Amino acid sequence: MSADQLLQAQRYQFVTILGRSSVENFETILDHLLAWDLLNWEEYETVKLSRHLFSSSRNLLDVIICKGTRACELFIVVLKNIFHSSQLSGLLLMNYNPPEETDKSTATSLASQTLQKRRPDLVRKLHGRTAAVLALLHGCGHFSKYECDEIQLPIYTPSQQARKLLDLTKGKGDDAAHVLLEYIESEPGPIKLVLDNACIKYQEKLSSTLAAQSRFLTNYAGTENMCLEDVYVNCILEITNTTSESGCLRSLIGLEDIFGPDGVLNKDADVVLIIGEAGSGKSTSLQQMQQLWATKQAFQEFTFVFAFSCRRLNFIDTEVSLRMLLFEHCCWPDDHQDEVFQYILDHPEEIMFMLDGFDELKFQFTDEERHCSPTKPTTALNLIFNLLQGNLMKSTKKVMTSRPSAVTAMLRKYLQKEITLKGFSREGIEAFIKKCHSNTSNAEHILYFVEANSAVHGLCHVPFFCWIVSNCHEQLMQNSGDFTQTMTDIYLLILDHFLLHFTHNSQGVNEILQSQIATILHLSKLAMDGLISCNYVFSAAHLQEAQISKEDISLGFLVHSHSFSRAWTANKNKNYEFLHITIQCFFAALYITISDNVGESTLYSLFKSREKGTSSCMMSAACIESFPFSCLQSNVEPERRRKTMLQEAEKSNLQITANFVSGLLSGRHRNLIQKFSGIPKQSKKYKLVKNYLAKGIEKHFLSIPPAVGEEKKSMHALPEFVWWIKCIYEMQDNDLAKQAVSNLEVDHLKLTYCGIGPVECTALAYVLKHLKNPMGLQLDYNSVGDIGIEQLLPCLINCQSIYLRANNISDRGASKLVDQALGCCNLQKIALFHNNLTDASAQNFAKLLKHKKNFIALRLGNNHLTAAGAKILAEGLKQNNSIQFLGLWGNKVGDAGASAIAAALENNTSLLWLSLVGNNIGSEGARALALMLKKNTILEELCLQENNLIDEDIEHFIEGLQNNSSLKVLKLSNNKITKKGMEFIVTALKHNTTITSIWLGRNQMTAMEIEEMTRAERRLTF
């Protein structure tokens, strides 16, 4: 289909993509079209005039389609340049060449024409420099003062100002255009100007403020003063690289590389988002970045760094301008405020904004209200939303953290890249415990204990849990690890730990809890009211209303909220927050379980499915307005109010609270809770919750569509499924787990991209081990890791296949998996594509092949196996006659490895499919494989794409193919084969009737040769 037909046929999709994009993206597209002469000025103005992006998009498509096929091709080239491939994934698009570079003509063309030809590049380069260029042009007499002011009107974004400047300069003629181009040439990239005194002073003040703020970890404030530097350990940061040839590959990066070129989804956006689950270390990572900048250890390309906590931004209730936000709520310049602010505006590329906890904002992100003025006040939220969109301070770097649930499609449009924070690795846990305990033998003792208790080890993958475990190790070891299994167990430990410290006595846990019941009730009421109104910072008034005394505070669960506002400091206003939001959730759960006020409807709202809810994560304005925090404290119909508000409260915190409620109601803790509240209502709450969980899971199963035709019945679980499973695990009720899966009748359970880490693996295994019939478990693209593998082992017995693509699994994890697999007769397929396996794993897989006589498929693509590993694997292969699929794509087995595998397959009677794609195989390997084909009687598909095969290597296949009667498909695309090689194949095929197709695309042949060959042999595929 030609490009104009493509545009016409998919007009609706194109309009939707363009219409839903941002104005900035749309104008950048127009820049390219102007530069390539695809639009004239009249058309440009007409297209731009429409008020809505959707109608502009329609106009633009009409104009382009009228201009013929080549114009449509170039338009598609521009779209591919500007949009990320995932945004265009629903479209059928071809690859076209961009226009030829016309260096010579550019050199000879007039300066004003150059402005147009280089428009996209110049718009980018003029960012933040418009004021300087205007001053220059004004100085040379090209621009009047009025024109300069007009261009710099704050209603225009920096890119729009740059475009206005270009358009006006073009109108002024060649001389003006020369001045502008010379200026840009003389300053090719953003350069850091020598700071004047006022800025230096401000930089010093800002860095000492940030250094002081980030020095200590806030959640330690109640118990100890722990320097970040002393305990900080690198977490796992993962980035998705979509530019890779082999599709979406994920790689690990360091905190200092987050602004690097990897993983960029949208070049025009400048927000880097770090997502991670509760307690995974997002706030701590930003704190570390602040510390590194403030102490000059990293990020020195930024002159100023402004850090904000979204939780505290909720508290700004007056309108503020950008200037006020930076100066009054971050750091005040002691003198020359105007100059400092102007410097900030003029040098956006030297500024970094940090926004922590985007999920904690009370309102959902919207791009409806545009605000471009840095000095005009608006709500703090609107300022933040416009900063993210680039309407304000475009080209500044923004790094933001959030839990996954708050990231909406609308927000994604403005993200440059997404990085996933995955907590501690195995080594990270070890390093953290060693850092927390300077006494080496103590540290080793704790580590030994943690590693020996699988569930505790799994929990430690989440840094906050690891902190609790490390802090409470004494109680933990006294209890013996067996008792500590769940998240609730861990949080009860910390409760116990703080109370012990506080009371300084050696009473038993139950006695302490009972003696402190009043305090616990006060804190839990405060937590609950905060949870349902999305409030995580509490003023003195809030505390007073919740009857929180000084004594209650000194227990350590409430810590000072950093006062970032000058106004607040002046008022000596003391605000508090729970030392971690999950601690607030835990107290809210305590309230729900022990308070007599909480009835069935509150529990129901907490456990009801939110998968299809409209406001899935943040409150609607109406709800906040109708239920201000203070009204929660009154006694009017608390149950009804709570129920309504729970429906709107932040989803991820509600789910965590529900996990804790399940845990607290579990048989193991029921006695404790009952003693606590003195009322025997818990069994009723327990029955209710158990019922909700069983029903929730059942509903999920009922929604699974029946299998189509011969396909297997497969279920793609939603993230909520994992939450239910976690609640069941927290309850530690085997009957419930059994009941939950008793109706699950699927052949394949798909849990890809579900945020599954070791903690979730523990819960999954707890439930899935009760499955009646074995099934396939697909866990691709999660963070299972080696620790998670250990957690999964108990349910492996019920798995026919296990898929663990891209899960950070190393040889250690693979070895545990294989050991367990040997005893699981149902397990027949293992897929470990794109992990960190090396030759050290080969021995294990060889063992698996040797001993597991019913094993069918092993996929180890994209790992780090070399010839040595392949040779060991081949030994296993020789002794196995059940394996049908072996995938080694993207390793480095080379000629020696391929030869070993080929030799092992000569007499094999089971393998149907072998992939050695991209393995650096050349002549020697090819010869061995060709020889194997001569003898092998079973292999049906051999994949050898992306190797180094040349014509002479193909010659060996003639004999192989002529003597083979099983091979159906031979894939040789992307090698170095020419027409000569192809002729060998045609010759070979004359005597082979089994082959159905030979893939030969992307080799070294002309279009004519391809046509000729296709005519000669129709089984060749290009």
Ligand SMILES: Nc1ncnc2c1ncn2[C@@H]1O[C@H](COP(=O)(O)OP(=O)(O)OP(=O)(O)O)[C@@H](O)[C@H]1O
């Ligand atoms: N990299 C780290 N090194 C050492 N300790 C860490 C690290 N990351 C997190 N922690 C510990 O875990 C605690 C919780 O981490 P943090 O507050 O950063 O989690 P979070 O991802 O921001 O959670 P939330 O989603 O609730 O905001 C920290 O206060 C600290 O004790």
Ligand SMILES: [Mg+2]
């Ligand atoms: Mg946080």
